[in-house]
Amino acid sequence: MTDAPLIQLDDIRRDYTQGDMVTSVLKGVSMTIAHGDFVALQGTSGSGKSTLLHILGLLDRPSSGRYLLDGANVANMDDDEASSLRGTRFGFVFQSFYLIPYASALENVILPGLYGDTSRRELTARAHELLGLVGLEDRASFRPSQLSGGQQQRVALARALINGPAVIFADEPTGQLDSATSTEIMDLLSRINQQGTTVVMVTHDEDTARHASTRILLADGQIASNL
Template structure:
């Protein structure tokens, strides 16, 4: 396999009112293309900060982060935004669907600045909705859907630009156990297709579905 992500001696420090707090402390991590990895830790362990850096939503204080061989820790905001949009699909606990858009329009949001033929993009969005079992609800608004259905829309949205990485932050945190299992089955099927998936969670049952569990504690990888 080939490396998709390589993190070398990465540290992250925040400063508030003159007080510095080191959140990540010498993180070293490699994720190969096609891996299904979970990053597990309790609240305050640093897992969300690490996820934000992996997703190019934040930058490290020191150390290196290579995404497909490119040192993204040195890139400006425009290039980071481009990588987020074209190469990373995000799935969050709170769904973050736009209330005034329907399901199909929500899936299409990441393609707003795409030069691709609109008909092709819409066709792909409809196919993704078919895949997650929501083709018949493409004209519904988010508030007409259950939590599990909203997360399925979010997964379809994450896939619309055919990303190299799917990054999911507590994707089952707002769902009941049955619906959570159904959502994780979707991730398992995506992995079987060769997708690279990183799930950030505090739940061992969710983490155990991945091929590899990375435990983070007090800003350090412990296992």
């Protein structure tokens, strides 16, 4: 861990153009995220929180502004560079899980690792370890249709960890889960964070947000408060 921030955003703006109409979604967002932080991005629908998460995860590009990751400006990376960085430094968890339906839990976890240099044997061992971490080692051969929503999200969490990312980006990770299962998922994310992985999460739910050490409220494309 270093004293310098893991992530620094300076005056990030994101505009979408359709014909002559320009819609400004982010209007000059500046923020820092420390190594090992657990950040909740909150705000009403249309506040810009998901757009901000997508820019942080290099799934979208800002219209202007500076994005420093460990001191390097990544805002204007080309598609190949951004894809490589996503695969090595980031893990993603989404509300809809996005598991491959015909693949087993183990195969879903392994998938992101296949684009790197790690051997299949090492990936398989790591995937079994991660499925054990999320309490699903005995479900390794099950397909998503054989798993509950909470179990599918656990597989998605294990998949996000397969490459040993510095940051987990989670977009409404409990959005499709009941309250008890949501608590289980958030406890897992908290444990992962306590082991040193930075977590940045979008949520509209107050109970979910309470697991974070830093809470950033967005309103109309700007940071309204940072707690």
